[in-house]
Amino acid sequence: MQIDPRGPRFSAVLTTLVLAASLITGSGALLAAQTVVFAIGAVVGLRYSPYGWLYRRLVRPRLGPPGELEDERPPRFAQAVGFGFGAVGTVGYLAGPTWLGTAACALALAAAFLNGAFGYCLGCEVYLLAARTRAGLSHE
Amino acid sequence: MSETGLVVCAGVLLLATVFGLVRAARDGRLRRRRSGDEVRLSAAELGAQLGESVTLVQFSTSFCQPCRGTRRLLGDVAAATPGVVHVEIDAEVRLDLARQLHVLRTPTVLVLDRGGRVVRRASGPAGRAEVLSAVAEAAGGSAADAAHAAHAAHPGE
Numbered sequence: 001m002q003i004d005p006r007g008p009r010f011s012a013v014l015t016t017l018v019l020a021a022s023l024i025t026g027s028g029a030l031l032a033a034q035t036v037v038f039a040i041g042a043v044v045g046l047r048y049s050p051y052g053w054l055y056r057r058l059v060r061p062r063l064g065p066p067g068e069l070e071d072e073r074p075p076r077f078a079q080a081v082g083f084g085f086g087a088v089g090t091v092g093y094l095a096g097p098t099w100l101g102t103a104a105c106a107l108a109l110a111a112a113f114l115n116g117a118f119g120y121c122l123g124c125e126v127y128l129l130a131a132r133t134r135a136g137l138s139h140e
Numbered sequence: 141m142s143e144t145g146l147v148v149c150a151g152v153l154l155l156a157t158v159f160g161l162v163r164a165a166r167d168g169r170l171r172r173r174r175s176g177d178e179v180r181l182s183a184a185e186l187g188a189q190l191g192e193s194v195t196l197v198q199f200s201t202s203f204c205q206p207c208r209g210t211r212r213l214l215g216d217v218a219a220a221t222p223g224v225v226h227v228e229i230d231a232e233v234r235l236d237l238a239r240q241l242h243v244l245r246t247p248t249v250l251v252l253d254r255g256g257r258v259v260r261r262a263s264g265p266a267g268r269a270e271v272l273s274a275v276a277e278a279a280g281g282s283a284a285d286a287a288h289a290a291h292a293a294h295p296g297e
Contacts, residue, residue: 005205023149026142071203106148110156118160125245128201128231128238135235 002069003047008078010059011041011051012116015082019109023102028093031105035086041079045072049079078121082108167264170251170274179258181250185237191218191225193279195252196271199231199238204246206265214249217271224275253278 015034022031041049047056085108092101114120173179183189186197196214200207211228218226231238231246241250244263251260251274260274 020149020153023145023152024142026145068205068208070205073203074205102142102145102148105145106152109149110152113153113156114160117157118164120160120163127203128246129244131201131232132235132239136239 001045001072003072003075004060004066005068005070006059006063006066007052007055008046008075008121009116009119010055011046011049012112014051014054015112016109016116019105019112022089022093023105023109026093026098026101028090028101031086031093031101032090035083035090038079038083038086042076042083046075046079074121074127077127078111078115081122081126082111085111168262168266168270169264170249170260170262170266170270172260173258179241181252181256181258183256186227186229186256187234188227189225190252190254190256191223193223193254194221194225194275195256196224196226196275197250197252198226198228199241199243199246199248199250200228201231201246207247210247210249210265213266213268213271217268217275221275223279251275251278 015037018030018034018037021027022034037049037051041052046052085104089101089104089108092098092104094101111122114122181190181195181197186195196218198207198210198214200211211226214226214228218224229237231243231248237243241248247263247265249262249266249271250258251271253259259278262270
């Protein structure tokens with residue numbers, strides 16, 4: 001599936017804002033909501049996540065058509081990684097220990113910010129590393 | 141309102157900004173290999189013939205977005221410069237070579253001289269001007285490299 005690359009970038013900006021707010025307020029509920037958004041993006045695709053919907057309704061009509069499309073798999077993989085951190089952080093905030101919530105939320109914030117501000121897609125970068133590690137393990 | 145959260149948030153954004161800026165500055169720069177850790181690739185290892193003067197080796201993965209731009213750029217340079225060949229390798233298919241060369245990301249671009257020696261390397265999409273100057277530099281290899289190339293092309297001799 002090919003998608004407009006500006007969609008995930010827009011989602012990353014919104015994700016950054018929500019994660020920063022979760023971290024500052026220490027709100028497990030807010031982080032839980034973001035974790036649900038991550039899950040939707042990972043399982044059914046970014047276009048069906050609330051941020052993807054906002055992008056299509058509000059942002060894309062104001063922009064021209066995309067110059068180039070990109071494969072949906074790396075950003076989806078990144079959403080799955082985000083879901084992992086979000087889930088651990090939510091448990092930390094709601095059930096304790098709080099430092100676990102803070103740490104997981106901080107790592108997810110770093111990844112989302114790098115994606116939104118610099119277009120650096122952590123999921124895309126670690127994809128080859130993951131493939132190398134898998135192959136290395138199956139050789140042993 | 142969590143004071144710790146506020147401090148951590150500011151710290152994360154600051155560190156990530158520094159990382160992002162450093163990375164943006166270094167991304168795609170074709171850096172010279174240090175002499176002493178010489179790496180050579182043969183046609184057999186690449187699975188393709190070396191160029192007569194320069195070989196541009198590109199490691200890609202199937203869904204790497206910036207790899208497309210790099211493919212176009214290196215393809216253009218190879219088409220426009222006699223003796224220059226562009227070889228694209230799927231890093232997932234050639235995990236052996238990716239591991240041997242410590243390829244961590246795609247695209248990774250290696251500039252080989254006529255003897256298959258890696259003279260420059262970039263991780264991230266390289267720029268046109270830098271590729272052109274690296275090609276010119278690698279094409280100006282010594283006669284010893286040419287002799288090695290003849291040997292590398294026919295390793296049995």
